Amino acid sequence: MNVQEVYGPGLLLVGVGFVLITLWGVWRIVRYVRADKETRRSIRQAVRIRAGWRRLARMAGLSVTDRTPTFLASLNTNERAELKPRELVPSIATTADRFGVIIRVKLLPKVGIDELQAKARFLAAAWGCVRVSVRPDKPGCAVLRAVRCDPLTTQTAFEPSGQPPDDLTQWPVGVDEYAEPVSIGVKDTSxxxxxxxxxxxxxVLLNGLISRYAPSPAVQFAVADGKVSHASEGDYADVLPRLFAHVGDDLKEANDLFNRLVRLRRDRSSVIRRVLGVVNMWRIGPTPSWPLVVVVIDEAHTFFRDHKGSDAKTKKLAALAAENARLVEDLVKKGRSVGIFTVLATQKATGDAIPTFIRDVCGAALSFAQRTTEASVAALGEDIRNWPDADPVALQGAEYVGVASMAVEGREGFTRVRTPWVDEVSVAWVAGLTRHLTQDPARLLAELIGPSLHKVPDIADDGSGAV
Incomplete structure (x- = not known):
C-alpha cells in the first residue's frame, strides 16, 4: 500500500475544505466592497462584536458556570484528577446593515431575555451604539439590535419600483428607533x-401609501383633500392619474363623493356572500374585480367642521358637514369587511376635527410632531401620557420631520417611527405608469353582478381618473 492510497482521501477533503473557505472569504470581501459606507462601518462593528463577545459577556455577568463534567471528562478514571468547572458564554451570530448590527444569541440557563435586557445599556456603551434592544426570537434564542446610527434622525427614502407589492394586507410606514420595519395592518382594519x-x-406618508399600492390592479384610490379647491392642485396632483375620484374642499362635492362611496359599501355588503362566497372579503383578499378601496381624507376637519350661524348659507354648510360625518362614520364602521380602508388626516385630531364617533373606531393611529400633550392625547389616546419619551411633543426640530409616534400591534406602549421620504418625481412617474389600472369599483361590481345596481358616473375622459 503506497502513500497516495493512504493519504489520498484525506488530501482531497483538505483541498475541498480549503476551496470552500477561500470562496467564503471571497464572498465576504465582495460583500464588503459592494456595501455602502454606513454598511461597511456596521460590518467592521460586527467583527469587533464577535471578537470581543466572550470577554465582554463574562464582564457583564452574561455567563454561567457548568460544574457537570462533559462525557469525555467523565471517562477519566483517575480519581485524583480534579474536574474544573466550565464557564459557558451564549453563542452569537451577527448580521450587519446600514444602521447597525443584528445579534442572534443562543440563550443559556440563567442567561435569558431578562438578563440581556438588564444589560442592554452596558452593551450599548461597550459597542459604541446609540441603543440596544432585546426581543425574543425562536425558542431558546434572542435577538439583540445594536443601533450604531439613530434611524429616527437618518433620512430614508422610498423609491417606487413600479412592481405590485407582495402583500396588500400590510401598509409599511417606516422603521422604528431600532431600524426594525413597522407596518399598519390593512386587513380587517376599519x-x-x-x-x-x-x-x-x-x-408624504399618504402619497407613499398610494405610490406603494398603485402598481396593483387590486387596489383603487379616492382622495378628498381639504387643502385645495381643484384636483390639479395640492399634494395629490401627482397621483391624480391613479385616482378614480378626487375632490377638493367643496363640501357639496365631498358630500357627493362620500355618498357614492357609501352606496358602494352598501352594494358590496348586499352581494358579497353571493359573489365571493364569504361574508368578509379579507378571507380571500382583494382582486382586480373586487379591489381594496383606499379612501384618503386629508385635512379632514374641512369636511366635518361645525358651522355656526343662522343664515341660509351657513345652515346649508352645517347640514352638509353633519351628513359628511355620518357618511364617513358608515365607511369606517362598516367598510372593513367589504374592502374599504379609510385614512383620515388632520393637524389636531380633536373631536371637532374628526368626530369621536369616527376617530375612536379607527383601528390604527399615528401622530407626527404636536405642540401640546393635549393634541397628542387627542391623536393617540390617554395612554400616551404614560410614555413621555414617545410623546409627539418631543418630535420638534428639522431632524424629526417625518418621524411619528404610534401604537404597534404586539408591542407595549408607543413606538417612534421614521417614515420615508417619497420624491415627487417618483410619485408622478408611478402614477403615470399605472394610470391604465384606474377603475371605478362601482363599475367593476356592476360588471360582476349585472346592471341591477345603481348607475355609476363615468370616469372623467381627461385621463386623470378623477371626477
Whole structure:
C-alpha cells in the first residue's frame, strides 16, 4: 500500500475544505466592497462584536458556570484528577446593515431575555451604539439590535419600483428607533388616523401609501383633500392619474363623493356572500374585480367642521358637514369587511376635527410632531401620557420631520417611527405608469353582478381618473 492510497482521501477533503473557505472569504470581501459606507462601518462593528463577545459577556455577568463534567471528562478514571468547572458564554451570530448590527444569541440557563435586557445599556456603551434592544426570537434564542446610527434622525427614502407589492394586507410606514420595519395592518382594519402639525410628514406618508399600492390592479384610490379647491392642485396632483375620484374642499362635492362611496359599501355588503362566497372579503383578499378601496381624507376637519350661524348659507354648510360625518362614520364602521380602508388626516385630531364617533373606531393611529400633550392625547389616546419619551411633543426640530409616534400591534406602549421620504418625481412617474389600472369599483361590481345596481358616473375622459 503506497502513500497516495493512504493519504489520498484525506488530501482531497483538505483541498475541498480549503476551496470552500477561500470562496467564503471571497464572498465576504465582495460583500464588503459592494456595501455602502454606513454598511461597511456596521460590518467592521460586527467583527469587533464577535471578537470581543466572550470577554465582554463574562464582564457583564452574561455567563454561567457548568460544574457537570462533559462525557469525555467523565471517562477519566483517575480519581485524583480534579474536574474544573466550565464557564459557558451564549453563542452569537451577527448580521450587519446600514444602521447597525443584528445579534442572534443562543440563550443559556440563567442567561435569558431578562438578563440581556438588564444589560442592554452596558452593551450599548461597550459597542459604541446609540441603543440596544432585546426581543425574543425562536425558542431558546434572542435577538439583540445594536443601533450604531439613530434611524429616527437618518433620512430614508422610498423609491417606487413600479412592481405590485407582495402583500396588500400590510401598509409599511417606516422603521422604528431600532431600524426594525413597522407596518399598519390593512386587513380587517376599519381605518386609520394620521395627525401632526403642518409640514410634519402627513401628506408624504399618504402619497407613499398610494405610490406603494398603485402598481396593483387590486387596489383603487379616492382622495378628498381639504387643502385645495381643484384636483390639479395640492399634494395629490401627482397621483391624480391613479385616482378614480378626487375632490377638493367643496363640501357639496365631498358630500357627493362620500355618498357614492357609501352606496358602494352598501352594494358590496348586499352581494358579497353571493359573489365571493364569504361574508368578509379579507378571507380571500382583494382582486382586480373586487379591489381594496383606499379612501384618503386629508385635512379632514374641512369636511366635518361645525358651522355656526343662522343664515341660509351657513345652515346649508352645517347640514352638509353633519351628513359628511355620518357618511364617513358608515365607511369606517362598516367598510372593513367589504374592502374599504379609510385614512383620515388632520393637524389636531380633536373631536371637532374628526368626530369621536369616527376617530375612536379607527383601528390604527399615528401622530407626527404636536405642540401640546393635549393634541397628542387627542391623536393617540390617554395612554400616551404614560410614555413621555414617545410623546409627539418631543418630535420638534428639522431632524424629526417625518418621524411619528404610534401604537404597534404586539408591542407595549408607543413606538417612534421614521417614515420615508417619497420624491415627487417618483410619485408622478408611478402614477403615470399605472394610470391604465384606474377603475371605478362601482363599475367593476356592476360588471360582476349585472346592471341591477345603481348607475355609476363615468370616469372623467381627461385621463386623470378623477371626477
Amino acid at each position: 381605518g386609520a388616523t394620521v395627525a401632526g402639525r403642518a409640514g410634519g410628514g402627513k401628506s
